[in-house]
Amino acid sequence: MLNQRVLAVIKRELKEKLLSKTFIVMTILMPLIMFGGIGIQMLLHGDEGKSFVAVVSESQPLTESFQKELLSSSFMKEGNYTFSFYTQNREELKNFLDQNKKKLLEGTLTGVVYVPSSAMKDKKIEYYSKTPTNLNLSRKLEGPINKVLIDNFFSSRSLTSDELKFAREGIDFNGFKVTKDEKIEKAGYGNIILSYVFTFLLYLSLLLSGQLLLQSVIEEKSNRIVEVILSSVSPKELMTGKIIGSAITALFQMVIWLSPIILILSTTLFMLPPEITFSITINHVLFLLVNFALGLVVFLSLFGMMGSIFDNPQDAQSGMWPVMILIIIPFFIAISMMENPNSPIANVASLLPFASILVMPVKMTVVEVPWWQLILCLAVNAATIFVIFPLAGRIYRVGILITGKKPKWSEVVKWLKYKY
Amino acid sequence: MYTLEVKNLTKTFGKLVAVDNASFEVPEGSVFGLIGRNGAGKTTTIRMMMNIYLPDSGEVILRGAKVGQDFKNQVGYLPEERGLYKKMRVLDILNYFAELKGKSGRASHKKADEYLKRFDLYDRRLSKIEDLSKGNQQKVQFIATILHDPEFIILDEPFSGLDPINTNLLKEIILEMKEKGKIIIFSTHLMDFAEKMCDHIVMIDHGKVILKGALNEIKSKYAQKNVSLTYDGDISFLQGNPIIEKIADYGNTTGIRLKESSQTQQLLKMLIDRNVTVKKFDANDISLQEIFIELAGHEDGSNGSANGGKEVRNA
Numbered sequence A: 001m002l003n004q005r006v007l008a009v010i011k012r013e014l015k016e017k018l019l020s021k022t023f024i025v026m027t028i029l030m031p032l033i034m035f036g037g038i039g040i041q042m043l044l045h046g047d048e049g050k051s052f053v054a055v056v057s058e059s060q061p062l063t064e065s066f067q068k069e070l071l072s073s074s075f076m077k078e079g080n081y082t083f084s085f086y087t088q089n090r091e092e093l094k095n096f097l098d099q100n101k102k103k104l105l106e107g108t109l110t111g112v113v114y115v116p117s118s119a120m121k122d123k124k125i126e127y128y129s130k131t132p133t134n135l136n137l138s139r140k141l142e143g144p145i146n147k148v149l150i151d152n153f154f155s156s157r158s159l160t161s162d163e164l165k166f167a168r169e170g171i172d173f174n175g176f177k178v179t180k181d182e183k184i185e186k187a188g189y190g191n192i193i194l195s196y197v198f199t200f201l202l203y204l205s206l207l208l209s210g211q212l213l214l215q216s217v218i219e220e221k222s223n224r225i226v227e228v229i230l231s232s233v234s235p236k237e238l239m240t241g242k243i244i245g246s247a248i249t250a251l252f253q254m255v256i257w258l259s260p261i262i263l264i265l266s267t268t269l270f271m272l273p274p275e276i277t278f279s280i281t282i283n284h285v286l287f288l289l290v291n292f293a294l295g296l297v298v299f300l301s302l303f304g305m306m307g308s309i310f311d312n313p314q315d316a317q318s319g320m321w322p323v324m325i326l327i328i329i330p331f332f333i334a335i336s337m338m339e340n341p342n343s344p345i346a347n348v349a350s351l352l353p354f355a356s357i358l359v360m361p362v363k364m365t366v367v368e369v370p371w372w373q374l375i376l377c378l379a380v381n382a383a384t385i386f387v388i389f390p391l392a393g394r395i396y397r398v399g400i401l402i403t404g405k406k407p408k409w410s411e412v413v414k415w416l417k418y419k420y
Numbered sequence B: 001m002y003t004l005e006v007k008n009l010t011k012t013f014g015k016l017v018a019v020d021n022a023s024f025e026v027p028e029g030s031v032f033g034l035i036g037r038n039g040a041g042k043t044t045t046i047r048m049m050m051n052i053y054l055p056d057s058g059e060v061i062l063r064g065a066k067v068g069q070d071f072k073n074q075v076g077y078l079p080e081e082r083g084l085y086k087k088m089r090v091l092d093i094l095n096y097f098a099e100l101k102g103k104s105g106r107a108s109h110k111k112a113d114e115y116l117k118r119f120d121l122y123d124r125r126l127s128k129i130e131d132l133s134k135g136n137q138q139k140v141q142f143i144a145t146i147l148h149d150p151e152f153i154i155l156d157e158p159f160s161g162l163d164p165i166n167t168n169l170l171k172e173i174i175l176e177m178k179e180k181g182k183i184i185i186f187s188t189h190l191m192d193f194a195e196k197m198c199d200h201i202v203m204i205d206h207g208k209v210i211l212k213g214a215l216n217e218i219k220s221k222y223a224q225k226n227v228s229l230t231y232d233g234d235i236s237f238l239q240g241n242p243i244i245e246k247i248a249d250y251g252n253t254t255g256i257r258l259k260e261s262s263q264t265q266q267l268l269k270m271l272i273d274r275n276v277t278v279k280k281f282d283a284n285d286i287s288l289q290e291i292f293i294e295l296a297g298h299e300d301g302s303n304g305s306a307n308g309g310k311e312v313r314n315a
Helices: A006-020 A021-046 A060-071 A074-080 A090-099 A100-108 A135-155 A160-170 A190-222 A225-230 A235-266 A282-309 A313-319 A321-339 A346-348 A356-366 A371-399 A409-415 B044-047 B069-074 B090-102 B106-118 B132-148 B164-179 B191-197 B215-223 B261-273 B286-313
Strands: A051-057 A081-087 A113-116 A126-129 B004-013 B016-027 B031-033 B057-061 B076-077 B152-156 B183-188 B198-206 B208-214 B226-232 B244-249 B254-258 B277-283
Touching: A006 A190, A006 A235, A006 B090, A021 A126, A021 A190, A051 A060, A051 A090, A051 A135, A060 A081, A060 A135, A060 A190, A060 B277, A074 A081, A090 A100, A090 A113, A100 B069, A113 A135, A113 B261, A135 A160, A190 A225, A190 A235, A190 A282, A190 A313, A190 A321, A190 A356, A225 A235, A225 B076, A235 A282, A282 A321, A282 A356, A282 A371, A282 B044, A321 A346, A321 A356, A346 A356, A346 B198, A356 A371, A356 B277, B004 B044, B004 B076, B004 B183, B016 B044, B016 B198, B031 B044, B031 B191, B069 B076, B076 B132, B090 B132, B106 B132, B132 B152, B132 B254, B152 B164, B164 B183, B183 B191, B191 B286, B198 B215, B198 B286, B208 B215, B208 B286, B215 B286, B226 B261, B244 B286, B261 B277
Parallel strands: A051 A081, A051 A113, B016 B208, B031 B183, B031 B198, B076 B152, B152 B183
Antiparallel strands: A113 A126, B004 B016, B004 B057, B198 B208, B226 B254, B226 B277, B244 B254
């Protein structure tokens, strides 16, 4: 199979791809985009700008307690919050809101928190704002307000300060990852971040390398280079060479992208802070790369096949959806798996052809996967190659020589039976 | 001695029979023309000869063995629609095509330089294809076709889209290759080119072989019954005359096909007796075009005949 002609095709593909601007730019830009994306998210989470909040309660002592509690809370140090405190009943609140309507709409007053006396029993408080669904704000105010209400509730009962402290405390949910190893370790966010990184890199790399191959096949077909090449090599040799060339490029790029993780795992040069340290081994990364290599052959066969069917990029883009679905659905399954690693759909998908390429590496990062499942996953993907590659080859050999009208799917199916 | 034998090739695409039981032989050292109008099945035949398509039935025999990769390595192929990688450099693409044929290394690179110099492209050898003029791109294609020193050169409609300079250049290459003893096979719908360049032809129409053999034999066989006539006067009396098989008006000249080859003198006498001014009476000349129209034209009836004839003449 790997004769000198296929090698010549691979060589050309590598030369063209590795030296292309797209490859260099994407290799450098992708980590920047990813970490930039994470950074922007953190920025959006962290810095919500200046907030001016009016806290209104129905009794003077309560207002004072709020003042004391809120002004001394830790987030005040950031200086993003300015509070004003009022004591008003519901009637007065109505007037207050009317008076401040303009300010509220302009944003010079972010919102009004109203703690009615009834909150002493049912803890129901109200928030008036142009943007009442501000999770950041409610998360921050929840604690101090709850504290004051609890203090107030228990102060009439005779409790020790220790008892009071316990009652005031919220729950701190600490995750411990249980693995086959003896030690049960406290899990940081590292693995979650890692599973995000894996999902996005695999997803983007499949799309990117697939699109490039698609374009390259369409170029050969529409420029009619392919007939000259077929006078020297067989369609199968050409397709094999192109797929291997693209796969090597994508795999090489993936290794570059994963190199920081590989370095962290295999050396002690870098120490990560404990919150984001991750518990995977270098074998996990190796599995990911091997599995990805198999997946690349499967998907690149499909992209190559698609390129041979259409003779211009526009038709190809609109006809690509069956292949895109095979990438996009696993992508969403993988994302959902991070939140719910035990979802049965994700568990099944991790062993299905096409889907397992994205889902299994993510699953293995968030939960412990038995080794037989990993081997089964590789076997499934290898078997998929043996089905998809010849199938794609049969369509490819007919498709690349047919130009003109955009073929119907029924015609494409007939190509499978053509003797070429 | 035949180098290449095409035996009972048939190829169908769905309901369309592109090539229908075609058989012909390419003799050693010949310039071989595959002649027929557009869509006759020439390209499909060539693709089967090149092993790009597998035939539904039939086979192509190269010196006793079925064609395969061996043959591909010995062929230089210039398809009708010619393309190159636009982003590649001239030298890179030449070396790539040579490598696909199994020729790489210094000898091949040196040869590429030689050809580039000869075709005035040496100073453009590092340019990208897209920066070259169309004429120069065609030159690059010629070089790519012959760079690996093929034994067979297969050209599909080689003159379509060429400017006059490149047309001459390609003719030069073909003749040069012929002198070197290479076998040149080309398909064309241009009868006058075929007539000037080929020594053997096969004529294909609707996927079927309708005529094959050495060109001079074919011509003398058909010429005997054919008279090409230029005249002033009225020759309508010839219609329905017992010695006339067919009259075809080509504008300036009239082609007359007799029933027997011995009747040419009788025809000339008749014309003179009827006071027709004979300007040119050529009983030995018949063009490939006339033979083609005669053979291929009648199949479609009179209407198709007119169209067929016109198409060929315009080309």
